[in-house]
Amino acid sequence: MSAYIDDFPEEAAVIRAAFWSSFVALAIGAFFGLIQTLHRTDIVRIFDSTDYYTILTAHGVFMVITFTIFFLVGVFTWAVTTSLDRGVESLRFTWSWYLLMSLGTVFTAIPILAGFVDSIDMSADVLFTFYAPLQAHPLFYIGLTMFVIGTWLAGADWFRSWWAWKSENPSERIPLPTFMVLTTMIMWYIATLGIAVSILAFLLPWSLGLVETVNPLLTRTLFWYFGHPVVYFWLMPAYLMWYTLLPKFAGGRLFSDPLARVVFVLFLLLSTPVGIHHQYLDPGISEGFKFIAMTNTMFLLLPSLLTAFTVVASIEHGARQRGGEGYFAWLGALPWREPAFTGMALAGLMFAAGGFSGMINAGMNINYLIHNTLWVPGHFHLTVGTAVALTFMAGAYWLMPQVTGKPLASKPIALFQTVLWFVGMTFMSNAMHRAGLLGIPRRTAEPQYEGFEFQAAVGSVAELDAQVAIGGTLLFVSAVLFLWNMLITSFNRPTETLPSNVIPEPLSGSDDSPAVLDNLKLWTLIAIVLVVLAYSLPLASIVDRGGLFGPGGDAFPVRLSPTLVAQLLVDTVQEGLR
Amino acid sequence: MRISRGALLVLIAMSVPIVIELRTVASFVGIEVPLSVTLALSLLVVVALVFWATLPPKQEPESTG
Amino acid sequence: MNIHTYEKLWLVGAMLLIVGFIATVTYGAVGVGVTMIDDSEETIDPTQLDEDERFSEPRVEQVGENEYDVYVVARQFMFQPDPIEVPAGSDVTFYVTSADVIHSFSVAGTNVNTMVIPGEVSTMTVEFDEPGEYGIVCNEYCGSGHHAMEAMLIVQPEDEFELEEGEN
Numbered sequence: 001m002s003a004y005i006d007d008f009p010e011e012a013a014v015i016r017a018a019f020w021s022s023f024v025a026l027a028i029g030a031f032f033g034l035i036q037t038l039h040r041t042d043i044v045r046i047f048d049s050t051d052y053y054t055i056l057t058a059h060g061v062f063m064v065i066t067f068t069i070f071f072l073v074g075v076f077t078w079a080v081t082t083s084l085d086r087g088v089e090s091l092r093f094t095w096s097w098y099l100l101m102s103l104g105t106v107f108t109a110i111p112i113l114a115g116f117v118d119s120i121d122m123s124a125d126v127l128f129t130f131y132a133p134l135q136a137h138p139l140f141y142i143g144l145t146m147f148v149i150g151t152w153l154a155g156a157d158w159f160r161s162w163w164a165w166k167s168e169n170p171s172e173r174i175p176l177p178t179f180m181v182l183t184t185m186i187m188w189y190i191a192t193l194g195i196a197v198s199i200l201a202f203l204l205p206w207s208l209g210l211v212e213t214v215n216p217l218l219t220r221t222l223f224w225y226f227g228h229p230v231v232y233f234w235l236m237p238a239y240l241m242w243y244t245l246l247p248k249f250a251g252g253r254l255f256s257d258p259l260a261r262v263v264f265v266l267f268l269l270l271s272t273p274v275g276i277h278h279q280y281l282d283p284g285i286s287e288g289f290k291f292i293a294m295t296n297t298m299f300l301l302l303p304s305l306l307t308a309f310t311v312v313a314s315i316e317h318g319a320r321q322r323g324g325e326g327y328f329a330w331l332g333a334l335p336w337r338e339p340a341f342t343g344m345a346l347a348g349l350m351f352a353a354g355g356f357s358g359m360i361n362a363g364m365n366i367n368y369l370i371h372n373t374l375w376v377p378g379h380f381h382l383t384v385g386t387a388v389a390l391t392f393m394a395g396a397y398w399l400m401p402q403v404t405g406k407p408l409a410s411k412p413i414a415l416f417q418t419v420l421w422f423v424g425m426t427f428m429s430n431a432m433h434r435a436g437l438l439g440i441p442r443r444t445a446e447p448q449y450e451g452f453e454f455q456a457a458v459g460s461v462a463e464l465d466a467q468v469a470i471g472g473t474l475l476f477v478s479a480v481l482f483l484w485n486m487l488i489t490s491f492n493r494p495t496e497t498l499p500s501n502v503i504p505e506p507l508s509g510s511d512d513s514p515a516v517l518d519n520l521k522l523w524t525l526i527a528i529v530l531v532v533l534a535y536s537l538p539l540a541s542i543v544d545r546g547g548l549f550g551p552g553g554d555a556f557p558v559r560l561s562p563t564l565v566a567q568l569l570v571d572t573v574q575e576g577l578r
Numbered sequence: 579m580r581i582s583r584g585a586l587l588v589l590i591a592m593s594v595p596i597v598i599e600l601r602t603v604a605s606f607v608g609i610e611v612p613l614s615v616t617l618a619l620s621l622l623v624v625v626a627l628v629f630w631a632t633l634p635p636k637q638e639p640e641s642t643g
Numbered sequence: 644m645n646i647h648t649y650e651k652l653w654l655v656g657a658m659l660l661i662v663g664f665i666a667t668v669t670y671g672a673v674g675v676g677v678t679m680i681d682d683s684e685e686t687i688d689p690t691q692l693d694e695d696e697r698f699s700e701p702r703v704e705q706v707g708e709n710e711y712d713v714y715v716v717a718r719q720f721m722f723q724p725d726p727i728e729v730p731a732g733s734d735v736t737f738y739v740t741s742a743d744v745i746h747s748f749s750v751a752g753t754n755v756n757t758m759v760i761p762g763e764v765s766t767m768t769v770e771f772d773e774p775g776e777y778g779i780v781c782n783e784y785c786g787s788g789h790h791a792m793e794a795m796l797i798v799q800p801e802d803e804f805e806l807e808e809g810e811n
Contacts, residue, residue: 049790050787050788052790053784053786053787053789056784125787127784131744131745131783133743133744133745133761134744134745134784134785134786215762216744216745216760216761216762217760217762217763220745220760255647256646256647256650258644258645258646259646259650279758280679280680281679281680281747281756281757281758281765282680282758282760282763283680283681283682283684283757283758283759283760283763283764283765283766284682284686284760284762284763285681285682286681286682287672287678287679287681290679291672294665294668295665298661298664298665299661301657301660301661301664302657302658302661305653305657305660306650306653306654306657309649309650309653310650313647313649313650332581332582332585334585335584336581336582336584336585336587336588337582337583337584338584342584342588345588346588346591349592353595359664362664363664363667363668363671364668364671364672364679365668365671365672365675365677365679366671368677368754368755368756369754369756371756371782372747372749372756372758372782372783373782415584415587416587419587419588419591422591422594423591423594426591426594426595426598427594427598430595430598430599434602438751438752439749439750439751439752439753439780440751441749441780441781441782442782443782443783443784443789444782444784444789444790445789445790446790446791447790449778449780449793450793451778451793451794451795452751452776452777452778452793452795453778454751454752454778455752457605458601458602458605458610459601459613463613467598508645512644512645513644514644541682545682545685545686546686546762546763550761550762551686551687551688551689551762552688552689552690552691552762553688553689553690553743553761553762554689554690554743556719556743556744556786558786558787
């Protein structure tokens with residue numbers, strides 16, 4: 001019975017490093033997020049609107065690539081080492097993938113942040129999606145590639161641990177947390193193939209001037225081949241914590257081991273062959289392919305709906321163990337004072353709301369109404385911005401003491417922080433969804449137009465703007481409180497009285513799981529077949545129509561060209577004269 | 579206290595989305611709720627929740643959250 | 644494998660929900676006739692639009708008694724033509740392409756919304772019941788002047804509509 005750091009001091013150091021890389025990204029991302037909410041709503045405009053897109057690129061990349069993925073490699077390392085009860089095979093290898101990911105992040109960050117400095121002729125204002133023919137500096141693509149290779153090596157590290165463990169325990173089931181990590185990583189290997197091909201075969205050579213043109217629809221489709229499963233790459237570690245830690249915090253244990261395995265297998269199978277649902281409104285892709293993506297997407301709801309059941313049932317079991325009674329009164333018996341519990345519970349609740357708005361997005365024909373409107377960021381701030389981010393922060397309140405051996409600096413502030421995130425996100429996301437229904441676009445510095453105004457159905461656009469700004473500000477305060485708590489925790493005195501690092505056995509254990517669930521080779525094969533079925537024809541059709549390198553067209557490096565500066569100046573003067 | 583302070587905090591937080599969306603729902607049935615009324619209502623909900631939570635347990639509940 | 648009764652019920656409920664969603668979307672596509680932007684048009688070289696019969700001169704064109712075609716070019720950071728004037732109560736088919744990067748052609752407050760990808764032509768046919776003025780925005784980031792990219796769509800009363808001089 002001991003804390004994680006007592007059993008695995010060296011691994012704890014790697015996890016701490018990964019967590020801090022993640023928190024630095026969160027700090028930068030949150031600051032840029034605040035600037036964006038105030039800028040868009042025209043409350044305070046510190047930066048020029050042309051710099052808004054530099055800020056937006058940085059917010060997107062730092063939040064959904066650096067913050068989430070650095071945190072999750074820490075969680076996965078913790079989950080594998082804890083559940084196999086063995087350290088990593090080679091610490092040097094573990095540190096090397098961490099360093100490669102860090103170096104990749106720095107390489108990506110340099111051209112993005114150089115976008116603020118006009119005198120440096122380097123920029124990557126291409127947003128998180130980097131759609132060609134907008135072109136970033138080659139360093140941006142190189143950095144991303146290094147980062148992804150780092151995650152591949154991390155996955156190899158966990159597979160090595162499992163193989164080594166298996167040779168010593170040939171007849172045992174894969175422990176559930178390790179099973180979750182391995183299935184998620186197989187999904188990630190399949191998914192990142194798309195982005196690897198897109199960058200290495202097309203975008204990088206193109207940005208270096210080795211090829212003249214690219215096919216914008218092809219690189220875009222390859223991005224979304226990766227762009228949907230990456231969502232599940234963020235979400236699976238949150239699910240892992242909901243399945244392993246949340247029932248424990250609630251005072252009980254997981255309801256069902258077999259169902260948890262089924263859920264992760266379903267995610268492995270269905271996460272990738274759905275990416276075209278981000279391209280419902282793309283020309284050049286036939287309606288039939290869009291319909292197939294739609295049906296696959298709808299079936300992807302199943303594992304999340306199953307998770308909702310299992311998690312709530314496990315929490316209820318915990319509450320009843322603590323003396324909770326009645327149909328609903330058991331809710332009062334839950335440990336609401338514990339920030340790790342409350343944060344994850346609120347995150348799960350918001351994920352339900354995010355799931356519903358996601359069902360609207362997935363509805364092929366209703367998608368016309370909300371595609372690329374503010375509705376979409378409203379949706380994903382509930383999913384990745386809360387279900388994932390808030391679960392990670394809540395998890396950190398329990399994991400940081402485990403990997404530092406130091407008690408949390410302030411539990412009340414931590415509790416307040418998680419609740420504040422929930423309230424801030426309620427304000428911001430609600431207004432974003434409603435603004436989206438009016439047709440207000442996402443990804444724009446100034447959604448205020450000269451020729452017309454958006455008409456609000458209820459209240460006014462100004463009220464929605466105020467709601468977004470208030471929500472964004474609360475979220476920023478919440479992020480600052482979180483980071484402050486983590487910082488002070490790191491400087492705390494070590495304590496001997498930490499809870500022990502144990503994941504309780506599920507009520508219905510692994511003996512109940514059919515052995516076929518652990519057949520990773522079989523599931524990998526089926527996942528690949530499904531991907532081939534869903535993607536071979538659309539890709540062939542795109543290449544057949546436009547060619548591998550497209551029907552022609554120039555590259556558009558996103559830096560301020562002299563002509564553009566001149567044009568913007570003329571526009572401004574004209575506006576002033578009017 | 580009927581419930582823990584943590585639970586009260588969470589309860590208040592969960593009333594936020596309900597109060598915000600109440601305006602939209604009311605407009606579906608043709609009732610326009612002004613912003614000031616929404617603000618007053620949210621204050622009232624918070625006060626009612628705090629009042630209910632701080633009542634001694636097992637007494638006749640007079641107000642509901 | 645031992646599955647709890649409640650969990651079985653939940654599973655059945657979840658499957659019904661999913662099948663229900665697919666059914667409604669299918670009804671929207673087949674019954675109501677909401678067609679998707681598709682691959683019906685040939686690809687086009689975005690640098691050669693000047694030589695293209697349809698896009699060298701972006702315009703509104705009458706092609707039938709109550710049918711109009713609109714050829715729109717989206718480019719950094721404008722739409723051509725601007726404003727677009729069409730009559731109410733007619734079938735209007737938009738053909739939209741890009742001269743440079745990815746844009747969108749989105750009529751605010753309606754479901755007229757499509758991505759505009761260089762090399763591809765997006766088409767959609769719509770009917771505007773009532774006269775009115777609508778804002779057109781680009782809702783895909785297209786460069787540092789993206790927020791200035793807008794145009795107007797003016798739907799004229801049927802009896803007042805006339806194509807301007809020089810247009811056929």
